[in-house]
Amino acid sequence: MFSTFNINYRSGEPIYQQIYNEVVKEISLGLLLPQEKIATVRELATTLGINPNTVSKAYGLLEQNGYIYSAVGKGSFVADSSGKLAGLRESTMKDLKKDLTNAHNLGVEYKDVIDLADDVYSGGGKQNA
Amino acid sequence: MFIAEVANRMLEIKNITKKFGDKTALENLSFTIPEGSVFGLIGSNGSGKSTLLRIISGVFRADGGTAEIDGESTFENPGIKEKCFFISDYPYFYNNSTLDSMAAFYRDFYPSWDEAKFAKLCGIFPINKKDRIVNMSKGMQRQAALMIALSVCPKYILLDEIFDGLDPVVRQLIKKLIMELVSDNNTTVIIASHNLRELEDVCDHIGLIHKGGIVMEKDLDEAKLGIHRVQAVFENELGEGVFNDLEIVSIKKQGRMMTFTIKGDGPAIEQAIKAQNPVYMEMLPLTLEEVFISEMEAVGYDIDNILE
Numbered sequence: 001m002f003s004t005f006n007i008n009y010r011s012g013e014p015i016y017q018q019i020y021n022e023v024v025k026e027i028s029l030g031l032l033l034p035q036e037k038i039a040t041v042r043e044l045a046t047t048l049g050i051n052p053n054t055v056s057k058a059y060g061l062l063e064q065n066g067y068i069y070s071a072v073g074k075g076s077f078v079a080d081s082s083g084k085l086a087g088l089r090e091s092t093m094k095d096l097k098k099d100l101t102n103a104h105n106l107g108v109e110y111k112d113v114i115d116l117a118d119d120v121y122s123g124g125g126k127q128n129a
Numbered sequence: 130m131f132i133a134e135v136a137n138r139m140l141e142i143k144n145i146t147k148k149f150g151d152k153t154a155l156e157n158l159s160f161t162i163p164e165g166s167v168f169g170l171i172g173s174n175g176s177g178k179s180t181l182l183r184i185i186s187g188v189f190r191a192d193g194g195t196a197e198i199d200g201e202s203t204f205e206n207p208g209i210k211e212k213c214f215f216i217s218d219y220p221y222f223y224n225n226s227t228l229d230s231m232a233a234f235y236r237d238f239y240p241s242w243d244e245a246k247f248a249k250l251c252g253i254f255p256i257n258k259k260d261r262i263v264n265m266s267k268g269m270q271r272q273a274a275l276m277i278a279l280s281v282c283p284k285y286i287l288l289d290e291i292f293d294g295l296d297p298v299v300r301q302l303i304k305k306l307i308m309e310l311v312s313d314n315n316t317t318v319i320i321a322s323h324n325l326r327e328l329e330d331v332c333d334h335i336g337l338i339h340k341g342g343i344v345m346e347k348d349l350d351e352a353k354l355g356i357h358r359v360q361a362v363f364e365n366e367l368g369e370g371v372f373n374d375l376e377i378v379s380i381k382k383q384g385r386m387m388t389f390t391i392k393g394d395g396p397a398i399e400q401a402i403k404a405q406n407p408v409y410m411e412m413l414p415l416t417l418e419e420v421f422i423s424e425m426e427a428v429g430y431d432i433d434n435i436l437e
Binding site: 007009010011012013014015017042045046047049050052053054 | 165166167301304305306308309311312313329330331332333349350353354413414415416417419420
């Protein structure tokens with residue numbers, strides 16, 4: 001089962017995408033480990049009270065992108081996506097460097113950057129802003 | 130027929146027209162709902178939602194067109210009616226009936242009746258099986274009707290204002306139970322409501338009905354992804370026609386801040402705006418309500434009459 005799950009129904013972001021992002025987040029943070037069984041479509045749909053078609057859509061996309069795999073009759077499992085995640089982290093760091101350089105050139109204070117980093121990291125990366 | 134027509138499993142509304150006297154309730158209405166879909170039918174009071182559900186369930190005969198389930202007309206068709214369950218906006222119960230006696234009644238009509246499921250539901254809902262249903266509150270009556278509907282395990286379930294008069298706890302419980310039904314039986318659900326907010330977390334398709342016609346019918350995710358709001362400040366006046374390639378629904382100006390509502394693909398829109406070197410720009414998500422308002426305005430409908 002998933003340890004945390006935030007679905008914002010009010011958001012303009014489609015629910016399947018929110019589920020997708022949540023699962024990827026839990027895998028990235030190591031809350032879900034490779035080969036670990038995740039909730040079935042039925043379990044997730046009934047516990048959250050959302051449409052199973054929506055959950056299926058998210059799972060389909062997760063499988064397509066190699067984050068999970070499914071075994072017929074057994075459910076879905078976390079795939080080993082460490083290589084993929086390492087790549088994602090690397091490209092994110094590059095983006096971050098570019099943005100930070102930009103911020104530095106625009107005269108953003110070092111302290112403000114550190115405060116922002118503290119803020120994001122203490123919130124567990126939940127802020128989407 | 131030698132080959133089973135699996136592809137035919139769906140609900141089709143074909144050119145339905147229904148008149149009451151000289152009043153037209155539905156006019157040449159057509160749309161299709163695929164099997165296993167949860168379809169939200171949104172419309173103001175008197176827009177024709179309930180009439181449509183009554184035609185689909187075979188209570189009314191349409192003056193023109195047909196409602197077909199799995200390729201067969203639903204009117205006077207017992208084979209199809211066995212697969213359907215309809216809860217009207219005022220659920221009907223026989224005089225002096227109890228939940229037990231209504232269960233016995235429906236058990237005889239539906240071969241798919243699941244006694245174990247009924248027993249389970251009786252343990253979940255705070256309803257005494259021996260109490261007379263007429264003495265129950267409106268909300269309790271709705272729950273009683275739903276307990277029976279879920280026990281039938283129908284392939285098609287039609288719900289008219291099912292969340293009306295229910296407290297938030299029961300509402301959430303009912304959503305979960307309906308989603309369980311969809312997961313287990315691949316049931317197709319049609320929920321009619323005048324309130325978009327009630328439907329946005331459960332439906333995958335939404336149809337907007339107004340004055341007896343479908344104004345729009347959309348996949349919810351596509352609707353959300355197909356329209357964007359962008360706030361931007363530009364240093365210089367924008368040249369004439371710089372955004373000609375974008376499908377702009379509306380532009381609002383407040384001082385130097387411009388707010389665009391634009392249809393289309395997110396990254397493409399972002400790129401087009403960035404190309405004009407904005408001093409500031411932000412992509413803002415639209416709530417489903419805003420998506421609908423924008424869609425409706427785009428086709429020239431007055432939204433105030435449709436959403437409360």
